[in-house]
Amino acid sequence: xxxxxxxxxxxxxxxxxxxxxxxxxxxxxxxxxxxxxxxxxxxxxxxxxxxxxxxxxxxxxxxxxxxxxxxxxxxxxxxxxxxxxxxxxxxxxxxxxxxxxxxxxxxxxxxxxxxxxxxxxxxxxxxxxxxxxxxxxxxxxxxxxxxxxxxxxxxxxxxxxxxxxxxxxxxxxxxxxxxxxxxxxxxxxxxxxxxxxxxxxxxxxxxxxxxxxxxxxxxxxxxxxxxxxxxxxxxxxxxxxxxxxxxxxxxxxxxxxxxxxxxxxxxxxxxxxxxxxxxxxxxxxxxxxxxxxxxxxxxxxxxx
Numbered sequence: 647x648x649x650x651x652x653x654x655x656x657x658x659x660x661x662x663x664x665x666x667x668x669x670x671x672x673x674x675x676x677x678x679x680x681x682x683x684x685x686x687x688x689x690x691x692x693x694x695x696x697x698x699x700x701x702x703x704x705x706x707x708x709x710x711x712x713x714x715x716x717x718x719x720x721x722x723x724x725x726x727x728x729x730x731x732x733x734x735x736x737x738x739x740x741x742x743x744x745x746x747x748x749x750x751x752x753x754x755x756x757x758x759x760x761x762x763x764x765x766x767x768x769x770x771x772x773x774x775x776x777x778x779x780x781x782x783x784x785x786x787x788x789x790x791x792x793x794x795x796x797x798x799x800x801x802x803x804x805x806x807x808x809x810x811x812x813x814x815x816x817x818x819x820x821x822x823x824x825x826x827x828x829x830x831x832x833x834x835x836x837x838x839x840x841x842x843x844x845x846x847x848x849x850x851x852x853x854x855x856x857x858x859x860x861x862x863x864x865x866x867x868x869x870x871x872x873x874x875x876x877x878x879x880x881x882x883x884x885x886x887x888x889x890x891x892x893x894x895x896x897x898x899x900x901x902x903x904x905x906x907x908x909x910x911x912x913x914x915x916x917x918x919x920x921x922x923x924x925x926x927x928x929x930x931x932x933x934x935x936x937x938x939x940x941x942x943x944x945x946x947x948x949x950x
Contacts, residue, residue, distance in 0.1 A: 687933065687935050687938075689902075689934055690923060690925035691925060691934060693927055695931065696752075696930065697750075701754040704760070705719035705721050705768070706802075708720055710793075711791075713778065715776060716770070716787055718791055718794075719756065719767075719768045721756045721759065722804075723761065731804055733763075733765065733805055733948045734799075734805065735759055735765070735766050735811075736767045736769065736795065737755075737756060737814075738811070738812070738814075738818075739769075739814060739817045739930075740817040740818065741817075742861070742869075743774045743779075743780070743816045743868075744774050745773040746775070749769075752768060752930055754932065764944065765803075767791070767799065769787075769788060771784050772787050774869050780871065781883070782883070784869070785884070788820045788821075788824055789837065792828070792838070793838070795838050796838055808841065809839070809840050809841060810843065811840055811842075811844070812844040812940075813844075813845060813848060814930050815848065816869075819848055819849040819850065821843055821844075821845060822843055822850065822886040822895065824837065825843035826889050826891045828840045829890075829892045829893065830890045840892060843891075843894065844896050844897075844947070845896070845916075846898050846930070846940060847898070847899055847905070848899075848906070849906055850911070850914040851909075851913070852866060852886075854909070855910065856881075869884075886914070895916050895917060896947075897911040897914060897916050897917065898911075898920075898936070898943060899911035899912075899919075899924075900922075900928055901922050902923055902924060902925050903925055904925070905926040919943075921939050
């Protein structure tokens with residue numbers, strides 16, 4: 647009888663022990679399910695999806711010139727204080743250099759960068775269709791916006807000795823040129839020192855891009871006031887592939903970009919990295935793998 651009781655007790659203990667061992671698996675399963683939304687990654691997003699992103703705009707609007715479009719929006723991470731200054735990303739938005747596409751489509755992106763711990767100086771500038779826009783006015787505005795950093799942003803918790811430039815699409819073309827000028831002509835340009843530059847789906851070959859058939863490629867003629875044959879000097883000045891680049895230049899490009907061909911990165915002669923299945927707008931959409939790649943690239947540049 648005693649043996650039977652002991653056997654029953656041992657069996658009960660083993661059964662309870664088995665159940666106890668299964669509980670962590672159940673908890674882990676529930677935890678994984680709870681984390682699924684934050685792990686959800688999309689790709690090949692549309693322009694309209696950028697406009698649909700919700701965000702709270704905490705930016706500070708500051709002017710770097712006297713023209714209405716010569717301003718920037720400063721985004722600060724919540725962790726930034728005067729003793730602990732944040733690294734600065736100077737961002738130049740794209741939009742085929744046209745005034746139909748302004749800074750607004752990149753606001754959710756800039757807000758997301760600030761949440762990652764970066765200060766962001768996102769520049770607006772005059773574009774084709776604006777008085778004073780086009781080449782070279784758009785580039786002159788961008789240079790002025792970057793040059794304003796040491797004085798205009800001095801009262802904010804920003805490390806002005808720790809700056810990376812970044813630009814998307816047409817803004818990438820302008821960012822690449824500005825970074826090269828900062829490095830090779832620091833005194834003449836009046837630009838602050840730049841640690842590096844990231845071109846996101848950047849246009850690097852202006853003559854080659856201008857002969858394409860999509861609407862952004864055709865906008866090159868408006869931006870540079872003619873074809874490469876009509877304006878050879880402008881095409882030379884505005885062409886990153888024919889200008890001296892910053893030694894810490896990185897191009898990031900998606901393999902399914904239908905607006906800026908992959909050859910703009912792979913044939914540029916500059917360092918580049920690809921993200922499979924990423925489209926043109928993925929780089930500035932915070933829920934994409936391309937965006938995560940951009941964050942990792944920024945962290946690497948700032949760590950150098």
